[in-house]
Amino acid sequence: MKTWQQGLTLMELLMAMALSSLVASAMLHSISWLVATHQQQNARITSWERELVVRQTFQHLFRRLSQGLPWSSFDCVNDPSAQADSLLGAAPSSLLSVTGSDDDSAPSRAVRGSDVITIRHFGCAGYVTEQYFVGRHSGGKGDERFGLYFRERRGEERWGYSQEIMLGLPRITVERCESVCQPARNVPGFHSAEGLRLAFHWHEDAVLPFPVSYLTLVTTAARAVSLSPGSL
Amino acid sequence: MLGTKLTGVVMLEMLLVLTLLASGLSAMLKIHTHNEVMWQRFTNTYCAHLKSSENTAQSRLLGKGIEVDWNNDWLRQCGIGATPGYETP
Numbered sequence: 001m002k003t004w005q006q007g008l009t010l011m012e013l014l015m016a017m018a019l020s021s022l023v024a025s026a027m028l029h030s031i032s033w034l035v036a037t038h039q040q041q042n043a044r045i046t047s048w049e050r051e052l053v054v055r056q057t058f059q060h061l062f063r064r065l066s067q068g069l070p071w072s073s074f075d076c077v078n079d080p081s082a083q084a085d086s087l088l089g090a091a092p093s094s095l096l097s098v099t100g101s102d103d104d105s106a107p108s109r110a111v112r113g114s115d116v117i118t119i120r121h122f123g124c125a126g127y128v129t130e131q132y133f134v135g136r137h138s139g140g141k142g143d144e145r146f147g148l149y150f151r152e153r154r155g156e157e158r159w160g161y162s163q164e165i166m167l168g169l170p171r172i173t174v175e176r177c178e179s180v181c182q183p184a185r186n187v188p189g190f191h192s193a194e195g196l197r198l199a200f201h202w203h204e205d206a207v208l209p210f211p212v213s214y215l216t217l218v219t220t221a222a223r224a225v226s227l228s229p230g231s232l
Numbered sequence: 233m234l235g236t237k238l239t240g241v242v243m244l245e246m247l248l249v250l251t252l253l254a255s256g257l258s259a260m261l262k263i264h265t266h267n268e269v270m271w272q273r274f275t276n277t278y279c280a281h282l283k284s285s286e287n288t289a290q291s292r293l294l295g296k297g298i299e300v301d302w303n304n305d306w307l308r309q310c311g312i313g314a315t316p317g318y319e320t321p
Binding site: 037044178194216 | 238239242245246252253260264267274275279290292293296297298301304306310311
């Protein structure tokens with residue numbers, strides 16, 4: 001058998017090379033598997049977090065409503081909201097920084113074609129804690145373009161920083177419960193409802209065991225007198 | 233003599249490599265199992281919460297005399313088996 005310079009046979013050298021390749025390939029596969037696992041876990045957590053955030057936020061809003069605190073809501077208008085439009089046109093799953101609107105006391109407007117939601121949530125005692133939701137009807141072109149945005153505005157300054165996070169909801173539908181629960185086209189008047197049933201339609205890539213999740217909200221018996229938004 | 237010694241070294245290296253691969257595979261399996269178990273635990277808890285919460289709200293609506301004609305079928309797949317979108321390596 002031919003012997004190499006240092007005493008290795010050709011067979012041994014080939015075996016060593018094969019082993020090195022095997023080790024290198026195994027390491028590469030392990031790394032890619034770990035990355036994929038990490039991404040998968042992230043996707044799972046993100047999907048469930050979104051479910052939880054949406055659920056908790058609407059529960060909170062409705063609790064305020066059932067306690068007689070204002071849940072100010074506005075009819076859809078035909079004028080498109082430039083900010084909402086620009087946000088809705090943004091890439092999915094992106095975290096966006098946005099600037100406040102020129103008039104902080106003005107309601108955020110529903111985008112054209114929205115059947116459900118633009119909600120402005122006033123904080124108590126006049127300090128600014130606002131949560132806006134801008135929804136859009138999924139009946140338009142390209143559902144993926146539509147989404148729900150949650151804006152959290154913090155800070156003592158009138159023009160505190162704000163950011164909007166796309167939650168990945170292509171559509172929300174609302175049923176208003178009186179003697180039965182029926183689809184509701186407009187947000188106003190919910191303060192007199194006995195309950196609501198909201199359906200959250202999730203994007204297909206959401207790692208959830210259901211494509212649509214529901215939230216049933218019931219008003220409490222001790223409902224206080226509703227305040228008008230202008231009273232704040 | 234030298235050749236025999238080198239062959240021995242190569243064999244030892246092979247053994248080490250195989251051990252390394254086996255421990256790597258074992259670690260991956262452990263990570264996978266841990267992830268799945270923890271995830272299953274989380275989804276079971278969350279789904280149980282969803283079911284309980286929805287059932288309670290539904291009962292309260294029924295108690296108010298509101299006709300509730302839906303069932304909670306959307307929760308059928310919730311908390312049982314793996315969530316979609318996951319591929320076992």
